[in-house]
Amino acid sequence: MTFFEDIAVGEVSEIGAYDFSAEEIKRFALAYDPQPFHTDEAAAAASHFGKLCASGWHTLAVWMKLNVRSMQRLARERAATGAPLARLGPSPGFDELKWLKPVYAGDRVTFSYEIIGKRASGSRPGWGVVSIKNTGRNQAGEVVISFIGHVFVEQRGESSPGRS
């Protein structure tokens, strides 16, 4: 991961796409969100959703899966060049999550992000907090989900190697 100092506000990128199958939608919902429109095609057809659709928490968990995969790929690429890696801390939370349209069985959702803010952490010296707007679009290009996440990123600081 790049260090806090090297992260540019305004940076935009895609992290990947995921196909939501009926089977996975139902498996997640039965474990965590067994509302009938997430677990049963007939009940979903009779609901205002009209078709089986994923739990909003499932959409977020899949976003995290792709996000971690993308971060780990970048970390490997960076490590291969010999560049030092910044540590990533936990996330303190998120804001303005919008489930704008249902994610239906068979939908492909493509996730992207934009860095919208960064600040040094007041509570954890040597770390910064980066704010990221995440967006998921379906195969028709419609935004199905967006939210603003926050994450702790290590600062390079004065003494670490790699500082130019």
Added chain:
Amino acid sequence: MRYFEDFSEGNELPFGPHTVTRAEIIAFAVEFDPQPFHLDERAAADTLLGGLAASGWHTCALFMRMMFEGWLRETASMGSPGVDSLKWMRPVRPGDVLSGRSVVLEVRASTSKPDRGFIKMRHEVVNARGETVMVLENPIMLQRRPA
């Protein structure tokens, strides 16, 4: 079945408990959030989390399940348009017993669709020591009682 009309500001709806196991923390992390601090005690010891902890998204999923069992199952839910804010305040560890409550902050009938209304809620998830581990505010869409 409870409908929109059955909720009013100040209502408190309890949920839980759920005991979080090491196995479920790791199983969720392997599928959705395979970072070292969610997978392995030794790797987690040297991180800001200071030991193995559940993915925040796992805590969200467990909250959803507890809320469903606690009160949403018997409610005419139409889902939710989103979450205004969510804070992960403390790590969730293996063996933690989670529970909590949903508090109704506001009730509002839809102006555009007469069949539904929104209840804005604050949900708090606490551990057995009484510490808040996660808090979120979100509106939930409910059917109005059929005429």
